[in-house]
Amino acid sequence: MDGQGNLTTLTEPHPLPPRPPQPRAEHPPAPPAAAPPAPRQQNTVQWGAPLPETHQNAWAQLWAAHAAGDLPTAVAGAERIEAALEAEYGPLHPHTITALGARAWLTLTQRADWYDTVQLLIHTALRRSEAGAEPRTETAQVIRNAHAAWHVLAKEDPEGAVELSGPLVDMLTRFKWESRAQDVMRWADNSMSRRPY
Structure with a gap:
């Protein structure tokens, strides 16, 4: 539009003003961010399935x-x-x-080594439970084995059996094996009362 209000239609667009020169980067641009690490494989494997070929x-x-x-x-x-x-x-x-x-x-x-065996069996039962491992009968067998191995330990190393009585009772109680937990507590109490001070 000119000063008198006349409108002039252009046949071409107005030219753009020249761009100012871009400052030269001292460092090359950073590469795009790496993709986050892949999450661990979801558990799609059936319990009891063969181990991977690599193992x-x-x-x-x-x-x-x-x-x-x-x-x-x-x-x-x-x-x-x-x-x-x-x-x-x-x-x-x-x-x-x-x-x-x-x-x-x-x-x-x-x-x-009965002490280490009892510890490992307790650990295994708890890990199987946490993982929801099947069959549950195998978890029950591990619990029975822990209790039986603890009895052997009690005969061979009463001090070690006293040390592991707490973790064993905790595990047995967690699985609601109250009679076996009572058995361990009774033995530990009797053992402690016979100790010379």
Whole structure:
């Protein structure tokens, strides 16, 4: 529009003013942010499913060691597999729980260190419960084994049995195995009353 109010239609758009020169970057632009790490695999594996192919050879070796009567090698193999599976899938994954259960059973079969065996069985029962492991009858068997192994410990190392009586009673109470919890508490109380001060 001019000063007299006349409107002039342009056949081309008004030219844009020249852009000011962009300052040169001293550093190259940052690369786009990396994608967040993938979440751990969701538990889609059935309880009792075979371990992943990458662990099958080690699994077979540990059971071969067991069959040959080499329980220390079998226990060590189970512990290595368990650690690898826990790092790969997490502590509550069915594969990890399977390896933990194998280690607990092999350790019990070894009949070597009852204190550590009872601790491991308590840990295994609690971990199976936390993971919702199936079948529940296996969890019940681990609980029974912990109680029975504790009785052996009580005969061989009464001091160690007293130390583990609290965690064992806590576990038995959590699973509502009151009669066995009472058994442990009775023994611990009697043992404490017989101690010289």
